[in-house]
Amino acid sequence: MAKRMVSLKDISKACGVSIATVSKALNDHSDISKETKERIRAVADELGYHPNAAAQALKTNRSNNIGVLFVDEANSGLTHDYFSHVLDSFKKKAEQEGFDITFINADKTRTNNMSYLSHAIYRGFDGVVIACVEFADSEVTELINSNIPVVTIDHSFYNRISIVSDNIKGIRDLVTYIYEQGHRKIAYIHGSEDTAVTQSRLSSFYKTLQELDVNIPDEYVVSAPYRNIEKSLEVTNKLLDLPDPPTCILYPDDFAAFGGYNAIRMRGMTVPNDVSVAGYDGIEIARRISPVMTTIVQDTDKIGRTAATKLIDLINNPKGTLIEQIVIEGTLQPGESVGKI
Amino acid sequence: MAKRMVSLKDISKACGVSIATVSKALNDHSDISKETKERIRAVADELGYHPNAAAQALKTNRSNNIGVLFVDEANSGLTHDYFSHVLDSFKKKAEQEGFDITFINADKTRTNNMSYLSHAIYRGFDGVVIACVEFADSEVTELINSNIPVVTIDHSFYNRISIVSDNIKGIRDLVTYIYEQGHRKIAYIHGSEDTAVTQSRLSSFYKTLQELDVNIPDEYVVSAPYRNIEKSLEVTNKLLDLPDPPTCILYPDDFAAFGGYNAIRMRGMTVPNDVSVAGYDGIEIARRISPVMTTIVQDTDKIGRTAATKLIDLINNPKGTLIEQIVIEGTLQPGESVGKI
DNA sequence: TTGAATTACGAAAACGATTAAGTGAGAAAA
């Protein structure tokens, strides 16, 4: 930190007015004359004055700082493609509104350990956004049930605002498209069962198949972790080793779907001629390299932006903001990885 | 923010001691008896006390908060694979040491505009890490020349600690490997010329070729933006349209190299049989999908960790910390995208 | 001309924490 800050006091001395007057002038209060305001502002500039966030926060109980909590099963942190896009969009919107973003420590190994809530209180976050975490974690529920404004992403709580992507529609669109391409032997490698996202995708998968009057054997529905290329490769091989293998396989996400690409290629087969592959998320690379992946492109931009907007609404008007679940639709990208049969 | 915080005052009342005693007890000062400390700590827990970062920062001039500044040409922000890995590693290390991470606003469109330096002073960051930015930006130099502890990544200033990846060695290793595979017609699509990274890679490219006694036509060295699949696709096509096309092409980064994959495939050719491709960075997807990319895998973990370590050293000991440029080597991943000739 | 309203500012407390300096009691040293 700088040696010593230029403070209101310095300006007040230089201008021959009181500290209160300086504060009010800089905050554009109405009870300071135009001339005085201008003079004070000029001197402030000249002296190189910068407000002090700590002092302001202390006095006003407003930090203009939002806490971000993100933990995923793989601990991929910032390197998680889907989340990093959401966060990036969230950040942009929040910054436009004058908020900064600070991470809530997810590392539980650190010396000075604090619970998520403690951390949030310590930093005086005006609000917190929670994404992709294991929402059953007691520390998470503690945070959610606190009186700090919270918005959750991809998981809903009855008493909190949440932004979730439309997994029901996403899977329905995807499966319907695959069906329309002629596939009837459709397998689904879904992500970890204990997340809300997986649950809704899975139920939508079954429901859609039922509506389309497609029957699939139980062996077609298996589990693999999200974002894990090796595991999906393994599981893909098992599926293709079945006596009656599927003609199309859905994956937990695009990244995992690349594991499918690999497995299929390693068997000397090609996508989509021999086996079709569908991902989920629409990460950049999946949209850019051939065969372009058939997937649901998440509207990460909208998810992040909406989360920020709603959280800031909530911060500015804790009582008057509607608690709701906002569902954001993704769009089907037909791509090239699902072939016609 | 919570209604009203439990403060030292509340504890002091509950314990019948002075506020000073409570403060010292919680900070484990030596002039408080063991019994009193224990009693105070118990009451603090019971009351649900959390320290107040703002008050602490105000009083101590220490925020335990590090500012992160990152801007790249594409404004990819957090979604930049290389940077997000570096940042993730930086964050982990910093958090272990009790620091939080806050972004320095890169959005210049916001209402309440502040220069990077103003922002850093405003938040009272103990230190700042700067990465991948356009380092010629006057706001950046202002920040670098301030008295805030700074560590830069991938760009060096004579009076500041910097962490840079070993681009000289990286390109040398890469080109040498390609040479050993029998290639003599080696083209280089390099990134934007105005960055230090590009400069050192480019000079290493020329130097290595010279040492290997390889001559290439001027047309083999062209420019395309970093992380831009479309542009590299275009430029690749131009290279392959040359009367005497290269047998191997180096790209600005792995992401861009996928543009090469695409261009080559769209011509009905295959990598590496018809044309060889080399990337740079070693992003996860490049290491995972076939043909596995021949590239230099950056040690993002070490870069981030080292940056954090050095910055914290500098914060804790501004005078006594050696100003140095730390070079972090990457490792050649042979991969499969460069073939034998 | 007088009382009321308006304008432009100042004094001071408060937010929560830290810390230098001071204090009183008992223990140790002389």
Add this chain to the structure above:
DNA sequence: TTTTCTCACTTAATCGTTTTCGTAATTCAA
């Protein structure tokens, strides 16, 4: 016994802002 230390606290100032409540001077209404 007197002096000197230690020990275990307390007092009070301070960090930089904000904000409530005054208040003096000026303007306005009647």
